[in-house]
Amino acid sequence: MELNVNQFKKDYLRRLKAKSGRPLEESTVWDQYHALGSLIKEYMTDDWVGTSIAYNKLDTRQVFYFSMEFLTGKLLCDYMHAMGVFEVVEQGLTDLGLSLETISEAERDQGLGNGGLGRLAACFMDSMASVGIPGHGIGIRFNFGLFEQKIINGYQVEFPDRWLENRNVWEVKMPDKAVEVHFGGSVRQDYIGGRNVFFLENTEVVMAVPYDTPIPGYQNGIVNTLRLYSAEAKTPDFDLAGFSRGDYNRVFSEKYAVEAISQVLYPDDAYENGRLLRLKQEYFFVSAGLQGIMRSFKRSGLPIRDFHKYNAIHINDTHPALAIPELMRLLMDIEELNWEEAWKITTQTISYTNHTLLHEAMEKWPVDVMKSLLPRIFMIIEEIDRRFNQITERLYHQVDPRRSQQMAIIGDGQVRMAHLCIVGSHSVNGVAKLHSELLATKELKPFNEFYAGKFNNKTNGITHRRWLLHSNPRLSAHITEAIGDEWIKEPESLGRLMKYHSDPAYLEKLMAIKRANKVDFSNYLHKTSGVSIDPDSIYDIQIKRLHEYKRQTLNILHIMSMYLRLKEDPDLDLIPRTFLFGAKAAPGYQTAKQTIKLINAVGDLINADKDVNEKLKVVFVENYGVTVAEHIIPSADISEQISTASKEASGTGNMKLMMNGAVTVATLDGANIEILEAVGKDNIFLFGLTAEEVYRYTENHSYKAFEIYQNNPLLRRAIDMMTDGTLNVSPEEFYLIRSALLDHNDAFFVLKDFESYANIQKKACEAYRDKKRWSAMSLVNIAKSGIFSSDRTIRDYNRDIWKAPVFETLKGSL
Numbered sequence: 001m002e003l004n005v006n007q008f009k010k011d012y013l014r015r016l017k018a019k020s021g022r023p024l025e026e027s028t029v030w031d032q033y034h035a036l037g038s039l040i041k042e043y044m045t046d047d048w049v050g051t052s053i054a055y056n057k058l059d060t061r062q063v064f065y066f067s068m069e070f071l072t073g074k075l076l077c078d079y080m081h082a083m084g085v086f087e088v089v090e091q092g093l094t095d096l097g098l099s100l101e102t103i104s105e106a107e108r109d110q111g112l113g114n115g116g117l118g119r120l121a122a123c124f125m126d127s128m129a130s131v132g133i134p135g136h137g138i139g140i141r142f143n144f145g146l147f148e149q150k151i152i153n154g155y156q157v158e159f160p161d162r163w164l165e166n167r168n169v170w171e172v173k174m175p176d177k178a179v180e181v182h183f184g185g186s187v188r189q190d191y192i193g194g195r196n197v198f199f200l201e202n203t204e205v206v207m208a209v210p211y212d213t214p215i216p217g218y219q220n221g222i223v224n225t226l227r228l229y230s231a232e233a234k235t236p237d238f239d240l241a242g243f244s245r246g247d248y249n250r251v252f253s254e255k256y257a258v259e260a261i262s263q264v265l266y267p268d269d270a271y272e273n274g275r276l277l278r279l280k281q282e283y284f285f286v287s288a289g290l291q292g293i294m295r296s297f298k299r300s301g302l303p304i305r306d307f308h309k310y311n312a313i314h315i316n317d318t319h320p321a322l323a324i325p326e327l328m329r330l331l332m333d334i335e336e337l338n339w340e341e342a343w344k345i346t347t348q349t350i351s352y353t354n355h356t357l358l359h360e361a362m363e364k365w366p367v368d369v370m371k372s373l374l375p376r377i378f379m380i381i382e383e384i385d386r387r388f389n390q391i392t393e394r395l396y397h398q399v400d401p402r403r404s405q406q407m408a409i410i411g412d413g414q415v416r417m418a419h420l421c422i423v424g425s426h427s428v429n430g431v432a433k434l435h436s437e438l439l440a441t442k443e444l445k446p447f448n449e450f451y452a453g454k455f456n457n458k459t460n461g462i463t464h465r466r467w468l469l470h471s472n473p474r475l476s477a478h479i480t481e482a483i484g485d486e487w488i489k490e491p492e493s494l495g496r497l498m499k500y501h502s503d504p505a506y507l508e509k510l511m512a513i514k515r516a517n518k519v520d521f522s523n524y525l526h527k528t529s530g531v532s533i534d535p536d537s538i539y540d541i542q543i544k545r546l547h548e549y550k551r552q553t554l555n556i557l558h559i560m561s562m563y564l565r566l567k568e569d570p571d572l573d574l575i576p577r578t579f580l581f582g583a584k585a586a587p588g589y590q591t592a593k594q595t596i597k598l599i600n601a602v603g604d605l606i607n608a609d610k611d612v613n614e615k616l617k618v619v620f621v622e623n624y625g626v627t628v629a630e631h632i633i634p635s636a637d638i639s640e641q642i643s644t645a646s647k648e649a650s651g652t653g654n655m656k657l658m659m660n661g662a663v664t665v666a667t668l669d670g671a672n673i674e675i676l677e678a679v680g681k682d683n684i685f686l687f688g689l690t691a692e693e694v695y696r697y698t699e700n701h702s703y704k705a706f707e708i709y710q711n712n713p714l715l716r717r718a719i720d721m722m723t724d725g726t727l728n729v730s731p732e733e734f735y736l737i738r739s740a741l742l743d744h745n746d747a748f749f750v751l752k753d754f755e756s757y758a759n760i761q762k763k764a765c766e767a768y769r770d771k772k773r774w775s776a777m778s779l780v781n782i783a784k785s786g787i788f789s790s791d792r793t794i795r796d797y798n799r800d801i802w803k804a805p806v807f808e809t810l811k812g813s814l
């Protein structure tokens with residue numbers, strides 16, 4: 001948009017006064033942030049409203065991305081970049097004696113997600129708008145996002161994330177678009193006008209109230225919408241009669257029970273804990289979202305039988321799986337279509353992404369729970385299952401009689417949500433080549449054979465605008481100086497940087513930028529936690545959720561072994577190295593929590609030991625999240641992507657780090673394999689078992705972890721350090737970690753991969769010593785990262801699955 005500095009200053013001073021009721025000199029940083037947010041939102045409004053009018057007018061096919069999680073982070077600076085007003089605003093604020101940096105610190109992270117899955121949804125929102133796809137997000141407006149983590153005495157302690165406590169300037173409440181969602185009750189069946197009709201009776205009614213947040217594309221005037229639903233009690237306040245009788249407890253507890261639905265995000269990443277409230281959350285937003293879509297579709301006057309031609313609904317993992325029976329319900333019970341018509345529309349509307357192969361993450365709901373919470377929905381699922389079984393039984397009863405039971409949606413007293421998604425959608429995709437291949441050939445093989453062509457791959461991506469352009473301005477400028485700014489719209493043109501591959505001046509500047517970013521991060525860390533780190537050491541970074549399969553344990557055991565070697569030989573020629581960890585553990589995941597304590601205990605030992613602390617430092621960065629990531633990633637030298645092969649579906653942190661010039665230490669897992677294909681084997685450090693080997697060892701039970709422990713003295717000493725008193729904790733402190741490794745035969749092959757990990761780490765350090773070689777490696781990683789932009793991912797989804805129109809701009813369609 002057009003905006004000059006003077007106009008901005010004028011607008012801003014007025015807004016500040018109106019919002020805070022005080023002059024600039026007396027305003028707080030919060031006032032300043034709030035006024036700025038509200039002004040930026042206003043600047044966006046014409047395009048936002050215009051976009052939705054244009055989509056309606058053009059009867060456009062639209063995409064709705066249903067996701068339980070949207071891990072958005074902060075929005076202010078992103079918005080300003082998208083609108084092309086960043087520099088003007090920054091200058092205007094400086095003129096007024098204010099600092100944009102300070103003001104943007106007042107914004108709270110929108111942390112409505114656990115990790116990869118939720119952050120992917122946020123990147124997709126950005127890319128859909130920027131690529132020009134009419135695509136919106138549908139989710140839950142949790143009052144509390146993912147918990148805030150504090151490290152106290154080395155332990156993770158969780159605190160509630162009160163992100164809404166000072167209001168959210170970006171959202172717009174839409175009370176007129178609220179819909180009712182029904183739980184419980186019973187189904188009454190009637191035969192009216194020649195057809196079976198189903199009524200829900202005696203249900204508990206919850207109001208789903210939408211809050212809309214604008215999602216602007218990058219300087220294209222398109223503004224899509226993220227719609228998050230909040231649960232409210234139906235009567236506007238509470239039961240007044242009960243209140244006047246003095247029945248306060250009952251009155252309030254009913255209101256709270258309803259509102260509990262959108263109260264808090266479950267803090268489990270890739271793990272399903274099967275709570276009833278969680279199932280309520282899933283149905284709540286799915287039903288609300290579909291009713292909203294249905295309502296506006298009907299307003300358009302288009303025939304209901306064409307619903308799938310105008311709406312593509314994508315479900316992010318199985319959490320929104322109930323969209324399938326819910327859409328069936330709406331089409332049959334409300335729109336009066338028959339089963340076959342409704343089924344055709346439903347399956348052609350819905351597509352599904354699987355994000356994990358881990359069995360503990362696969363959602364299954366007990367039949368009796370589903371039946372009593374959602375009686376009509378359960379009936380529909382039963383009917384889908386019955387019809388599907390009929391076909392599979394006919395097909396397989398002679399060849400393999402067990403197969404139709406294996407494929408059933410309802411089995412062992414449970415509803416298998418992944419099976420429901422596969423049967424009820426027209427496309428099933430994995431999130432990296434290896435993951436999609438394992439889905440099709442192993443975990444979901446019978447389905448892939450049954451549904452030829454339904455399974456496909458869409459390798460994940462990240463928005464290079466947030467993760468490079470905005471969070472690493474020095475590197476962005478250096479790139480633009482060399483190849484122009486086309487890469488912002490067409491990220492694969494980053495490949496043109498390859499011509500600087502052996503240009504000493506260019507590479508030197510690249511390293512100077514990395515050094516400056518490292519200084520920035522060390523200042524940030526010092527300011528936020530009081531910890532000092534040395535920008536001349538290697539920054540070796542592992543940032544992601546804490547999980548046994550991600551193997552933070554392998555990293556820390558290797559650090560412990562380096563410590564032991566250094567203690568024996570203090571003159572060991574090592575380049576100083578800072579190991580940084582950032583990770584939240586699910587509050588109920590004890591092994592993960594012990595790993596956090598272990599990292600901190602090792603850090604305490606090493607950082608205080610003068611024999612080693614010139615060469616090694618271990619830092620656990622508190623409360624890892626989107627904003628912390630934006631500070632760390634530009635400074636990274638080494639990216640640790642060391643999951644047990646076959647366990648990490650894709651990973652996306654790996655992409656962010658490579659894009660910022662870090663070199664990856666990797667197993668052949670998830671998207672690491674595609675990073676290898678992009679950069680070539682000389683620009684990545686690979687180690688460890690392959691997925692095939694992991695499957696083989698697991699299947700034939702030939703792995704013996706204890707033998708490795710006995711035969712590798714250094715590794716044994718590192719493991720024993722957990723219990724022998726060196727760490728200044730009780731010998732019981734890390735018993736879960738130790739027993740997972742030794743008593744339960746190390747399910748994630750930490751011991752098996754240890755030696756090859758230690759070897760590759762040595763190689764990485766040798767490479768780092770050679771500055772020229774390292775800087776060229778770093779450059780190749782940046783240059784080849786364009787394919788990991790979520791713009792590419794979104795274009796792939798749209799080309800193969802959604803098939804929505806792509807608009808360069810909507811100007812002129814109004």
Ligand code: AZC
Pocket residue numbers: 115116117118120269270271317355356361431460648649650651652670
């Ligand atoms: C994650 C995967 O673990 C990660 O590898 C992937 O990059 C990310 O999704 C985005 O696709 N999965 C989850 O966070 N959660 C579940 C239930 O899979």
